[in-house]
Amino acid sequence: MIGYRRTEGLIGEVRWAPDEMGDASESHRQTWSLTMQGGQAPMVRHGSEYMRSVRVMKNGRLGMATSRLDGWDDLQREARDALRHGVEVAMDVSDILGGRTMPIVSRWDPDWLSSIDATVRAVYEGLKGLSPDFRPVVTVTYHEDTVEMVTSRNGRTAWMRGYWELTAGGRQVDGTDFHGVSGARLSGHGIPDGQKLLDELQARFHWGRSHYVIQSGRYPVVFLPPVAMGLLNPVLARLSGPALVAGNSPWEDQQGLPVLSTAISVVSDATLPEGPRSGPFDDEGTPTATHTLIDKGVLKHFILDRDASRRLGHEPKGMGYRGTLNGPIQAAPANVTVTPGPSTWSELLRRFPGVLILNGWIGGRPTNPMRGDIAGNASDLYWVEKGEVMGRVKNAVVSVNAFDALREQLIDVGNDPQWIAQGMMQIAPGKVPPVLIDQVDVAVKQ
């Protein structure tokens, strides 16, 4: 009666017809986490998901089937059925030369629960100490994906991606003033250092204890990594395969030409140990590597999955990833990194007699990614004079064009990048340093 269970079957037994290409993959995603939030019951979670996927290509069409439970024969039949009305593609399958095969054993150790517990509790108590009214929220999560893949070219491999994530923050509400701080750290080898994140959050909370009033105008602004990533999103959009195939990207004919400041280099890097997407293959089984997308401002490579690569006459570079476990593969970088610049935090703050620091940008995403205009309410904005933080600025809207900001207005790039997890509005995780942008429009409601 209650009979839905995964059909047994070995991926290695998938067989292909001579006139078709295809690949099959089996993914197992697990997460363990503990969340403590002021006023609510703590929650300890474990999730486990399986996904099988088959893609069949024949006569320039793609048939695809995914399922959490179906056996390989059923999936392959469904994918072949889907060929009848399948989308037109130019893709082929990866020529996997070798690698590990299953079983890859999960790294999860049940004893880690007590370590997670200790870290969450320590950071939570540290944040609670900021103020009697401070409402903290702290989560530690361990994410782990194992994937096994075969192709119609007799390729077969398997890989694992696993990383830790610590997120922490909270707020104090005083009247109608919400004074919030938040931050995150990722790690490939164990729980990130909670004390370091706590120190940073405590410092930022103290910066914001006093208010500072500025006038509307144009200011130099240090965009801290979470909002610097927001500036990068329109850049990634212009580089991405779907925009190029659709003819929407103004950069479609700019390869080899300068598009951003010479201080900006953007890389898709699948080799970073702590990177959520680090691994030997992307989700299409294409071998990954480090690919420079923009080198000192010059456009070098686009972000292409196998289909977009073939359509546009490029070699696949291993930039096809699923946004969700059961989602379709789309063109996306592995881990996005912006090469750090030369300047320390202190030097960034002293480049101008007065400078703003922006760390929270409500709605800070473009109305039109191809155009790059971004305007949002500054929820975490500080005024700095001669390197000293003077206080928190309220009721300000920060407006930029991301391309102008990273081309003409960029002054400096910091030397201390920080990981930003993939989010609801962000196609890839990133490791991004702070950037100093001059002449940023700031409208203030007095």
Add this chain to the structure above:
Amino acid sequence: MPQDHAADDGVLATLQTLAMRDDVDELEIRLEINETTQIDTLNDRITRQIHTVDVGGNVRVLLHGVYGFVHFDGWDNLGDHVNEAIMLATSGYGVHSTGRTNKEVSGIRLIQRLALKENPLAISLDTKGAVLLHYADVARTAHPTIKSVTTRYFDRYRHLWFVNNRGSAIEQEKLDLGGNIVVVARDRQGVAQRGVSFGSSNDFGVVRGLEDEVHEAAMTAASLLDAPEIAGGEYTVVVDPHLAGVFAHEAFGHLSEADGQVGDPGLLAQMHLGRNFGPANLHIYDTGRDAGSRGYLPVDDEGVSAEDVDLIKDGVLVGRLHSRETASRFGETPTGNARALHYRFPPIVRMRNTVIAPGDTTFEDLFQGIAKGIYAKGSLGGQTNGELFTFLAAEAYLIEDGQVTRPLRNAVLTGNVFSTLANISAVGNDFTRYESGGGCGKAGQMPLPVSHHAPSLRIERCLVGGRGR
């Protein structure tokens, strides 16, 4: 639509047996079958056509004030999953143990079937794709600057079985469908886009007959190409019903979610019931009982029946949105707002259909006396942190001496929630039931189907971002 379990109350009976544990304070088991279809097109071709079926469930246990939550694919080994959830809750014991339990609600025994107008699951993939490609053709031939048209359609059928150890046993069917047609115009001046969106919980018919809207979207995108950027500053703003609905959702609805208030004495000092929050004719409420809207939710994901919740009535704060846990902590009544996007997530407090009731000002009178202002239409989304909100208008026009004069681009409306509500100076009588194909995001659960129905609003001293001069 899977039919083999549609009338199988043996599922509920089995789950009830598993839920009858006396070694926990609370225990819920949820099983689901989700069947999803998605079609994407670009110009004259289908780029993606996906049909997936997810089968799985979750177990949530509350023990000594700590939740253990397990989600899984498939329906086997349910007893093991129950034991694991208890183990996880036990592992957290001592972290923050309060012994607190959630608000008691009467057990519900319910079988809820779909009541459809036009069933999307009976429409072939070919027909759905053809409808989208037809709209793409309408847009592409509307103006020479139209360079691309992308469309997206999805429908999602959910069949859920829910039991808890308080006697509830619920079998529910749900449907959600939506999508959009996005038109991109491009010339040497730059790029501009405009879209048409649709959504429903019971009728594929909303996908039909959109030709005029699509054509208008294409013409609007073309007209926005050479529009100057808005100059940032304070303006009197008139927002259309779509954007007003997003405002109600982003600016006030999220603030009314009790899981954002609990444990926050500073916020509770502001959100005390009885506080004056807006003009005397401002009435905002949240309902799960509006059949056909994407926010329709007769029973929530904790087995609580939907209540209409007045949030602001006659300009006064009168209510908030609850799960069983938050209701318990406030000593109030659960409102049926605990929702989970998928069996991979626990239920949290979410909106359903958030509504601003109509006022008595005509559309024309909303513009009276505005020397220089902004008329903002449609929405490309919004965001809030409780105190501050930002929403991106799809279109904006300059108002000069009470007249709409010319288009502007990059209209981003922002503000402080509390002061902006107080600055609503007129509520229109043009109430509109707008349903979009987007969704709400919170705590990683996105896109959750929600609706917002509203009239136009006039807001004084609204802060608008922009780099124009």
